[in-house]
Amino acid sequence: MKSDVQRNPQNNLPGRWPAAFAACRLTLCSCLAGLVLLIAAPAFVLACGGSATGGSGDGGGTTQAAMPAISASPAQNGAQIVSLADSTSGATIYYTLDGSVPSSSSIEYFAPFLVDSSVTVKAIAAASGDATSAVASQSFSVSVPSGTLVWSDEFSSPTGANAQPDPHTWTYDTGGDGWGNQELETYCAWDSSSSPCSASSPNSWVGTDGYLHIVAQQPASGIYTSARLKTQGRFSFTYGRIEARMRIPEGQGLWPAFWLLGNNIATVNWPACGEQDIMEHINAPVPDWVAGSIHGASLNMSERFPGAAGQTFAASGWHTYGMIWTKGSISYYVDSPSNVYAAYSSSNLSSQPGAVWPFDSGSGAFIILNLAVGGNWPGSPNSATPFPSQLLVDYVRLYTN
Numbered sequence: 001m002k003s004d005v006q007r008n009p010q011n012n013l014p015g016r017w018p019a020a021f022a023a024c025r026l027t028l029c030s031c032l033a034g035l036v037l038l039i040a041a042p043a044f045v046l047a048c049g050g051s052a053t054g055g056s057g058d059g060g061g062t063t064q065a066a067m068p069a070i071s072a073s074p075a076q077n078g079a080q081i082v083s084l085a086d087s088t089s090g091a092t093i094y095y096t097l098d099g100s101v102p103s104s105s106s107i108e109y110f111a112p113f114l115v116d117s118s119v120t121v122k123a124i125a126a127a128s129g130d131a132t133s134a135v136a137s138q139s140f141s142v143s144v145p146s147g148t149l150v151w152s153d154e155f156s157s158p159t160g161a162n163a164q165p166d167p168h169t170w171t172y173d174t175g176g177d178g179w180g181n182q183e184l185e186t187y188c189a190w191d192s193s194s195s196p197c198s199a200s201s202p203n204s205w206v207g208t209d210g211y212l213h214i215v216a217q218q219p220a221s222g223i224y225t226s227a228r229l230k231t232q233g234r235f236s237f238t239y240g241r242i243e244a245r246m247r248i249p250e251g252q253g254l255w256p257a258f259w260l261l262g263n264n265i266a267t268v269n270w271p272a273c274g275e276q277d278i279m280e281h282i283n284a285p286v287p288d289w290v291a292g293s294i295h296g297a298s299l300n301m302s303e304r305f306p307g308a309a310g311q312t313f314a315a316s317g318w319h320t321y322g323m324i325w326t327k328g329s330i331s332y333y334v335d336s337p338s339n340v341y342a343a344y345s346s347s348n349l350s351s352q353p354g355a356v357w358p359f360d361s362g363s364g365a366f367i368i369l370n371l372a373v374g375g376n377w378p379g380s381p382n383s384a385t386p387f388p389s390q391l392l393v394d395y396v397r398l399y400t401n
Helices: none
Strands: 069-074 080-085 092-096 113-115 117-126 136-143 149-153 171-173 185-187 204-206 212-220 223-226 228-230 240-247 254-262 275-280 290-296 299-305 319-326 329-334 340-345 365-373 389-399
Touching: 069 136, 080 092, 080 117, 080 136, 113 117, 185 365, 212 365, 223 365, 240 254, 240 275, 275 319, 275 329, 290 329, 290 340, 299 329, 299 340, 365 389
Parallel strands: 185 223
Antiparallel strands: 069 080, 080 113, 092 117, 117 136, 149 389, 171 228, 204 212, 212 223, 212 389, 228 365, 240 319, 240 389, 254 275, 254 365, 275 290, 290 299, 319 329, 329 340
């Protein structure tokens, strides 16, 4: 708050002040240093440049971050996708969903998130050097029955030609740094022509056949390209049943995957953000199998399907791979939600000393679809590995629990 002392001291200094004080211009920082204000006068600090602040002020120059904007777009069957934005440069947005006033210890906003039940979103923005914003608030009256489809990508091409995966939903990891697993591929974005990627021979597209194609190629000896699509920063969710119908390639060194990472990976890093591996497959094992895993800080748990003796399974055929995610629980299934083969619980981590369950932080998670080549787990391709090899995805669908 600015003090009552204005920039014209002759006209505005209190009448109790001696005339010598009134004759002194505040813009002259050389005014007699050491002049002592009358004891009865208010305590003012006269700064060089002429500003003056009282003891109860806010520093005289502190600005307030802009209040976040809350917007929503329709998902499916009444669900909403909520987005938060702020005009203050470098601002971090924090929010709550229960109507409580948010603080810097509340959920940090990273991406649009799905709302499939009635909530009140409250949000603040915080930026270095600024006071915290006013609280933005918006209520959503949503009532979606359990088991209802609320979001999907059906991978249809409206153009009658091979098309870019929906850029409002999907973005890409790119490059070839091994991805922490000594992988061999370079991941290429749509229309990338940066070597070894080629816009004329893309690694991902939505085909006229109605499938998402993720293609691993070998453009030269020892050189591999592929694609890793993700919804990071574009779409996220917390809890629900998610599934994808897929046909996965088999061959030495091939590593297709359908998985999730926590939105907060940008601040807490991996594995603290949590990783949910709905489907992973490597090589061409006999008998065939897929794996469903969870990872977190000191947390590594995995199960394979089929797990029972006598079950037959061919990963090269079309299958639906799914996850049921509720508070404190994650389950994986193949072909039907009734066919659960792996179930993990926050209350049953005794086999993992020091494990931290990261899946109920409220930060949400984003979806990843990729086809890796090589790495510590599958090993390198060999002369029998087929290139190009394709991971085909018919759809990704998300239902309420």
